[in-house]
Amino acid sequence: MTIVGSGDAFGSGGRFQTCIAVGAQTLVDCGATSLTALRQQSREPNEIRTVVLTHLHGDHFGGLPFLILDGQFRRRTEDLTIVGPPGTEDRLKAAMETLYPGSSEVRRRFDVHVLEHTDRRPQRLDDLTVTPYEVRHASGAPAYAVRVQTPDRSIAYSGDTEWTDALLDAADGVDLFLCEGYSPTPIRWHLDLATLAERRDRFNCQELVLTHLSPTALAADLTDWTVAYDGLRL
């Protein structure tokens, strides 16, 4: 697994928006800057077969129009599967039409399949099993933490959310839990370092790594935490 983008929505700390690569063929989230981040890390966007979305904010799904159009212009032939919250297909179409009118109707050499999460129902995608856990984050559709099980590893990612015990379930027994650490102190719809520190012992995971830090979190005392950075391999 590689952290392609570890930033918040606003590029704080010079970090790219959220994008996590699981092997060469799967992304978890694809923020508006993710195609640039993939290129910077010498990853081939046309190898990506599956994109799992936590929620429908631009810093988590806004890179999809660019990923799809890049595939179109570079003669991609392999289909792309997107798994996201209910409403993903409409939101993606609206984003594509806003950014590049006509782009959602173009005939391509590959198909884009959009599947929806159902809370806590595992979905099998090639050799991965993806399980969503609904969390608390306003984004015009349900938001999820996701657990991704590969043949030999399991990871979970919080997405954006204020505290919910669903995070404990998503992270239960995983090798690595990637968790939002947005601010030093509580803030609506996001996770903060004080709350996480208080509840850290309740997580049953091998390792907890922070991501999606705002400027104030990046400037906080982070000595007790492992913090993701762009390009980090785990």
Ligand SMILES: [Zn+2]
């Ligand atoms: Zn968000």
Ligand SMILES: [Zn+2]
């Ligand atoms: Zn975000």
